[in-house]
Amino acid sequence: MSLTERIAALEEEVRTAAARTADEVERFRVAMLGRNGSVTALFEDFKQVASDEKRALGQRLNQLKQSAQARWEELKENSGTGSTAAMDAGDPTRPAAIDAAGSLHPITVVRQRIVDTFARIGFTVSQGPEVEDDHHNFSALNFPPDHPARDMQDTFFVQGEGQFALRTHTSSVQVRVMEGSKPPIRTISPGRVYRNEAISARAHCMFHQVEGLYVDKGVSFAELKGTLDYFAKTMFGPDVSIRMRPSYFPFTEPSAEVDMSCSICGGSGCTVCKHSGWVEIMGCGMVDPAVLSNCTIDPEVYSGFAFGMGVERIAQLLYRVPDLRLYWENDVRFLEQFSADAFRS
Numbered sequence: 001m002s003l004t005e006r007i008a009a010l011e012e013e014v015r016t017a018a019a020r021t022a023d024e025v026e027r028f029r030v031a032m033l034g035r036n037g038s039v040t041a042l043f044e045d046f047k048q049v050a051s052d053e054k055r056a057l058g059q060r061l062n063q064l065k066q067s068a069q070a071r072w073e074e075l076k077e078n079s080g081t082g083s084t085a086a087m088d089a090g091d092p093t094r095p096a097a098i099d100a101a102g103s104l105h106p107i108t109v110v111r112q113r114i115v116d117t118f119a120r121i122g123f124t125v126s127q128g129p130e131v132e133d134d135h136h137n138f139s140a141l142n143f144p145p146d147h148p149a150r151d152m153q154d155t156f157f158v159q160g161e162g163q164f165a166l167r168t169h170t171s172s173v174q175v176r177v178m179e180g181s182k183p184p185i186r187t188i189s190p191g192r193v194y195r196n197e198a199i200s201a202r203a204h205c206m207f208h209q210v211e212g213l214y215v216d217k218g219v220s221f222a223e224l225k226g227t228l229d230y231f232a233k234t235m236f237g238p239d240v241s242i243r244m245r246p247s248y249f250p251f252t253e254p255s256a257e258v259d260m261s262c263s264i265c266g267g268s269g270c271t272v273c274k275h276s277g278w279v280e281i282m283g284c285g286m287v288d289p290a291v292l293s294n295c296t297i298d299p300e301v302y303s304g305f306a307f308g309m310g311v312e313r314i315a316q317l318l319y320r321v322p323d324l325r326l327y328w329e330n331d332v333r334f335l336e337q338f339s340a341d342a343f344r345s
């Protein structure tokens, strides 16, 4: 590289030099003007320049030295609070700092989708207490006094005056709504429920249910089936179908267990549906006339249907989470995977 080219390169370097800290300013000075600095070296080489070129080159070299010194003064002044810092603070073209945003819990996301699905066909949301009395959790729902569900094995009893327990299902809210309002009633009640179960991959002592209740004149089983078919297709897509199997609940007659064609294998058989092609998603039935009269609704005039599902179960089928315990460990690596879904429904 000729001397002229080296001067040009250094002129450019001086012009664009930047320094944020005192250290960087000093490094600039040493690199340019120090004993072994680039500008100093040029003066050494200048000695060999032919005399007819000396005048022009000498002038340019002196200018370079002056501008390097001026730049050094400038950087010294500005480092920390000077123009580079101002640029850092105010440069609108810099990429924005991304704040780590939290996300909704997957159970919250799924519960909200269930609520939205029923809200679209006119169901309101009702809530009730988690510490419930025997009347709302059991008696009004037609549980005989010796029913095994009342057993200490299943129910967490709460000490105090009267018989209180952590509710074992959200059907207790169905009683409260019927006692407190006149038909037509069309409501769902999402909430936590508690059962005295050993915690494992498939069971937990606390989980979430959504109960549904529709009471009016002439409500039929066909409407129940149509409503649940709409629910399954809205949540899992138009290709799923449902079937009902006869079952028993003290508070519904007839009662049924609802299966859905396995949304994971499409019905051809997989480990989730245990190769049957069907997965159980909820219990349901026509509200027992005795329950209606317990809640001061005339069963000669009105009929109704009810259904109840586990939110964790629906979430498991949507997200294929194999172990229930993952939901409550609150490991952010698990929870973060659902953040996109929070904004979808």
Ligand code: PHE
Binding pocket: 168, 169, 170, 171, 211, 212, 249, 252, 283, 284, 285, 306, 307, 308, 309
């Ligand atoms: N309460 C029942 C359960 O916890 C579910 C259910 C609700 C069944 C309403 C029928 C009608 O298993």
